[in-house]
Amino acid sequence: MSHPDLDLALLRQWLDKTETRHDQISPAFAAALAATLDGPRQPQVGDALPPLWHWIYFWSVCRQSEVGADGHPQRGGFLPPVPLPRRMWAGGRLRFAAALPIGAEAEKVSRIASVDVKPGRTGALAFVTVQHTIRHQGQLCLSEEHDIVYRDLPQPGAPVVVPKSAPTDARWSRRVEPDPVLLFRYSALTFNGHRIHYDRSYVTEVEGYPGLIVHGPLIATLLADLVAREMPQAVMREFNFRSVGTLFDTEPFTLCGKPAADGKSVALWAQNERGELAMQAEALLD
Numbered sequence: 001m002s003h004p005d006l007d008l009a010l011l012r013q014w015l016d017k018t019e020t021r022h023d024q025i026s027p028a029f030a031a032a033l034a035a036t037l038d039g040p041r042q043p044q045v046g047d048a049l050p051p052l053w054h055w056i057y058f059w060s061v062c063r064q065s066e067v068g069a070d071g072h073p074q075r076g077g078f079l080p081p082v083p084l085p086r087r088m089w090a091g092g093r094l095r096f097a098a099a100l101p102i103g104a105e106a107e108k109v110s111r112i113a114s115v116d117v118k119p120g121r122t123g124a125l126a127f128v129t130v131q132h133t134i135r136h137q138g139q140l141c142l143s144e145e146h147d148i149v150y151r152d153l154p155q156p157g158a159p160v161v162v163p164k165s166a167p168t169d170a171r172w173s174r175r176v177e178p179d180p181v182l183l184f185r186y187s188a189l190t191f192n193g194h195r196i197h198y199d200r201s202y203v204t205e206v207e208g209y210p211g212l213i214v215h216g217p218l219i220a221t222l223l224a225d226l227v228a229r230e231m232p233q234a235v236m237r238e239f240n241f242r243s244v245g246t247l248f249d250t251e252p253f254t255l256c257g258k259p260a261a262d263g264k265s266v267a268l269w270a271q272n273e274r275g276e277l278a279m280q281a282e283a284l285l286d
Contacts, residue, residue, distance in 0.1 A: 005083040006124055011115045014080035019110045021058045025049055029056050029189060030102050036185045037225050048099035050228060051236045051283075052221040054134060054142060058108040059191040070202075071193035080115055082126045084150040086207060087194070089216035090127070091242035093145045096235075100134060100141040108134045113145065121159055126150040154208050163245055166271035166278075170256035172230050176222060178214045178249045186218045211248035216279070219247065223268040223281050226255045231263070234285040241281035247272060 030043045033056055043050070062073040075081040100106060114129040132144040176182075183197045195202040196213045203209045220241045227236065247253045251273045258267045268281040 006117050006126065008115070008117050011080040011082060011117075011126070014112045015115060017078060017112045019078045021108045021110075023057045023059075023106060023108070025054075025057060025100060025102050025104050025106055027102050032056075032185075033189055036182065036189065037222065039225070040229075043102055045101075045103040047102050049102055051096060051224045051239055052094070052217070054100065054108075055217050055221070056189040057106070058134075061191065067193060071195035071199070078110070078112075079130075079148070080112070080128060082128070082150040084124065084126055084152050086151045086153065088149050088151075088243065090147040090149040091216075092147060092220070092240070094239045095143045096237055096239075097140045097142065098136075100136055104136045106134055106136045106141070108132055120151065121161060123152040123155060163274075163276035166256070166269055166275050167258070167267075168275075170258055170269075172226060172255075172257035172259075174222075174226055174229075174255045175252050176255060177252050178212075178247065180212060180249055183212055183214065183218075183249060186215055190215075190217070209246070209248065211250035214247040214249065214253070216243050219243075219253075219270050219279050220281060222255055223257070223270060223279065224283065226257050226268065227266050227283050227285075230257065231259070231266075231285065234263075236283050237286055238284040239281065241268075241279060243279050245272070245276055245278040247278045253278065 027045050030049065030053060033053055034042055060073060066074050068074040070085065070087065072087065111131045112128065113131045116127045118125050128148045130146045132146060133140060134142040180198065187197050196207060196209065197215055198212065200212055203212055224236065224239055227234065247270065253270055253272050256269050256271065264285055266283045268283060269277060270279040271277055
């Protein structure tokens with residue numbers, strides 16, 4: 001199923017576009033995220049920034065007059081102007097090369113790596129992959145591939161997607177109550193104006209979801225945090241994740257983990273109250 005406004009040739013003009021940002025890995029922001037995650041300790045200046053916490057830095061800042069209807073910056077700046085209204089963080093692959101110290105000055109370089117359009121079960125889909133690197137004093141600390149998916153609003157008579165069941169052999173689990181305060185605090189820390197995370201009338205009446213959507217990056221961060229809680233001495237070298245379903249603030253969800261026998265990797269997932277899979281992930285450890 002195609003979409004009349006999707007011009008792949010136009011969108012691919014954004015390929016290899018780059019953007020560079022500089023930021024300090026603020027200890028105040030790290031302390032705020034630790035509190036938001038309900039962590040057991042406050043990070044200190046000089047500590048290694050925990051995995052995935054870099055998402056609260058290097059904000060994409062635009063003027064209020066440049067904000068789009070969904071709360072994101074208007075399309076056509078760094079990201080290509082995909083005309084589909086629903087935008088979600090689909091997944092990512094991260095490699096941690098060296099510690100990024102809290103309090104350090106750092107540089108992030110981003111590049112549009114791929115743009116594609118494919119038919120989906122409920123309509124056209126557009127995929128954009130962005131590559132990021134973060135360096136401190138010239139040393140590579142982190143490399144990342146970030147997948148974004150765009151889709152159309154639900155159409156009458158569209159096929160219902162059958163949820164995938166989560167595994168049932170978790171060795172670790174943590175239950176999370178995703179209330180609007182948690183979602184607001186994470187949106188604020190990431191300077192994320194996307195209305196699906198805090199504007200209930202918008203997310204239900206315009207985008208057609210049943211409740212506020214739990215951020216994909218927040219779920220991934222909570223899964224990485226589960227590893228840190230259960231294996232505090234381990235050093236994470238890779239983290240790969242993929243969104244499979246959607247979690248809402250209307251019910252709790254559960255973070256699950258199953259470490260490999262050799263302790264070098266952990267299978268991770270998040271599931272809703274009905275045991276339906278929302279995110280799959282894998283952490284590779286030293």
